[in-house]
Amino acid sequence: MSAGRERMEAELYEEGGPGRAVYELAMNPITHLLIGWELGSALTASPRERAAIAWASVAADADGFGLLVDLGNRVLGRPETAWYGTFHHVLFHGLFGAVLAAGVAAVVCRRRVLAAAGAFLAVHLHLLCDLAGSRGPSPGDVWPIHYLAPFSERLTVSWAGQWPLNGWPNVVLTVVLIGVVFVQAARDGVSLVSLFSPRADAAFVAAVRKRL
Numbered sequence: 001m002s003a004g005r006e007r008m009e010a011e012l013y014e015e016g017g018p019g020r021a022v023y024e025l026a027m028n029p030i031t032h033l034l035i036g037w038e039l040g041s042a043l044t045a046s047p048r049e050r051a052a053i054a055w056a057s058v059a060a061d062a063d064g065f066g067l068l069v070d071l072g073n074r075v076l077g078r079p080e081t082a083w084y085g086t087f088h089h090v091l092f093h094g095l096f097g098a099v100l101a102a103g104v105a106a107v108v109c110r111r112r113v114l115a116a117a118g119a120f121l122a123v124h125l126h127l128l129c130d131l132a133g134s135r136g137p138s139p140g141d142v143w144p145i146h147y148l149a150p151f152s153e154r155l156t157v158s159w160a161g162q163w164p165l166n167g168w169p170n171v172v173l174t175v176v177l178i179g180v181v182f183v184q185a186a187r188d189g190v191s192l193v194s195l196f197s198p199r200a201d202a203a204f205v206a207a208v209r210k211r212l
């Protein structure tokens with residue numbers, strides 16, 4: 001990474017919650033969704049179960065909702081708030097979030113145990129990925145996982161080797177997963193696009209099959 005870009009990212013990060021959020025949203029949820037999609041595809045062929053597991057893999061990041069509150073208050077000229085910094089990586093990034101996601105999957109799917117177990121696993125893969133590669137731009141910006149939050153600070157874990165969120169391992173992982181999505185689309189006739197629109201997915205699959 002160039003020194004100029006590094007400085008720019010550090011400044012963005014220093015701005016506080018929203019700055020950090022913009023930095024994070026550069027890639028993170030997409031990679032999590034790709035991982036969840038592949039996990040769901042490995043566990044089940046049911047579109048509903050697959051979707052429940054895939055969405056569970058990004059659900060933990062829903063605790064970043066404070067970003068909207070903080071930005072909203074800033075835009076409206078109201079007193080500054082720090083909801084993003086308070087709740088993100090705290091509320092759903094642990095056992096509570098995993099149980100919640102498993103519960104939702106169990107409610108919306110017919111094979112409750114499979115869906116719940118898949119969603120539970122998806123959240124834990126998310127936690128593992130964050131533990132490994134969600135550091136901020138400078139080496140001191142390691143993000144821990146508060147596994148028992150928001151109820152307890154016990155079982156807070158971090159890894160000193162955590163690489164930056166936009167580090168090369170995350171980029172390689174994302175590119176490989178996108179490649180797998182293409183191969184899968186050609187082979188199985190379904191892709192991650194189906195999570196958003198079955199019609200768009202059919203068009204995507206047809207386009208991929210024409211080229212692969």
Ligand SMILES: [Zn+2]
Binds near residue numbers: 060061
């Ligand atoms: Zn996360």
